[in-house]
Amino acid sequence: MHSVSVHAENLTKRFGETLALDNISFDVGKGELFGFIGPDGAGKTTLFRILTTLLLTDTGSCTVEGFDVVKNYKNIRNICGYMPGKFSLYQDLTVEENLNFFATIFGTTIRENYDLIKDIYQQIEPFKTRKAGKLSGGMKQKLALSCALIHKPDVLFLDEPTTGVDAVSRLEFWEMLKRLKSVGITILVSTPYMDEASLCDRVALMQDGRIMSISTPREVTGNYPLNLLSVKAGDIYNLLGELRDYPGVYSVYAFGQSAHVAFRDGDIDKGNLSEFLIKKNHTSVEITAIKANIEDCFMELMNVPSPAPL
């Protein structure tokens, strides 16, 4: 086990009536790539703002690299890089001016840490005299990451860096993260895209201010409590409804061109199901036993009722 980089204990945060964080605890090891996976409103941004000393928690405590977020907030700010979900660089400064600005406030220079950002910054360097506000989405993202890295932080917080980003750019972004991990930076990243979970060392699945599970992606899928069949047939719209009415079915969710049917051990026989669907006039019926993916697991965890409030 690594030593601990980020430690959070019983964090709760309310905004008026809304319980944004509901008694959250976790540890992130040094050098770990740790993902917070959950939809909008799960509490990811609130959590990141508390960890980066920008917001006070109502209850509980947390430390980053041994520093307390309240008492030692200045130390934390020196060793953390933070990329907020909303683009927060200076739109009317150029690419290079932004990077210089962030280097200067952390008492360093672009040249001193150029090695760390080289791979990322080189992609936008041809446009270094362009104002940040005039960059495309993908380029803004690369500039923001360069600025968050320019002081060589020990811990990097990335709040939804891939939201609204197309599938190709998302892949490229995760390749960059892998490289950063390899130089020893601890990375905490949040995302609403379930498929990105498999790229993390460990993930916390979040919903409505709670952490539903924390483990490696492999453990998450390994702990899926039901059996799963992938069912393909011509007409997905009718297929979903018919599968939901089939005896023994626990849940049915669409996954692209197939439906994932969950059931308890021994409840469903593939042959019988196939016969049933053919009787319902489905053609080219394909039924395969499959392993759960992260999204299957997330939806199953969402179906488990939350513990009663104290």
Added chain:
Amino acid sequence: MPATTENIITVRNLVKRFGSFVANDHLTFEVKKGEIFGFLGANGAGKTTTIKILCGLSYPTSGELSIAGFDIYTQREKVKKNIGYMSQRFSLYDDLTVYENIRFYGGIYGLGKKEIDSRAHALMQRLGFETSRNKLIRDIPLGWKQKLAFSVAIVHNPKIVFLDEPTGGVDPITRRQFWDMIFEAAHDGITVFVTTHYMDEAEYCDRVSIMTDGRIAALDTPDNLKRQFNAPSMNDVFVKLARREEKPI
């Protein structure tokens, strides 16, 4: 409903320039009545520009466009009356209640008071929102908001509904419930024009177009595209097609 052969959207040689930048470079395509049409592309490929033009919010530089049977240059108001629009970023007013939002949009689309009331009632019942009628939008969960926004976008029974990343950031169960609503609307004959970054959702479309650099690089059914690009999923098709290098806008 299986898509028909009747064209509800016809686009011929659509060009849109911003200064020297060509955002849409001679787009030509049709959308069939009753179809779920997926409009995909990398960031900055020019999708939003096209949608704005199709909705009558921006003029093309050149090209011929007919939307729901109306000409985009001379019959813009008629186009607007026959379409619905919903985006991820904005569609409902946070400081109005559920009912007030329905009434507001119903009014904008020219429905009478009685009609609005009966449709609002049916809509809230279908969504199970009866008890939330007087709740402010800002106080309801995102997933509910998106479902309501979609219902509001089709409250006037438009011929076409445009959905711009309607499921971004939505939890996986709600995302699927949202697609159930899309299937239902298509089943009722409404043509659905949708953009998304979730490639599993691309598989739900009758046909998908993929834009790169202002052009349509591919357009076909998901099955045919997978065959054509020898790819197991739409995600792989997209990755093969989408441009790799960033260009400034």
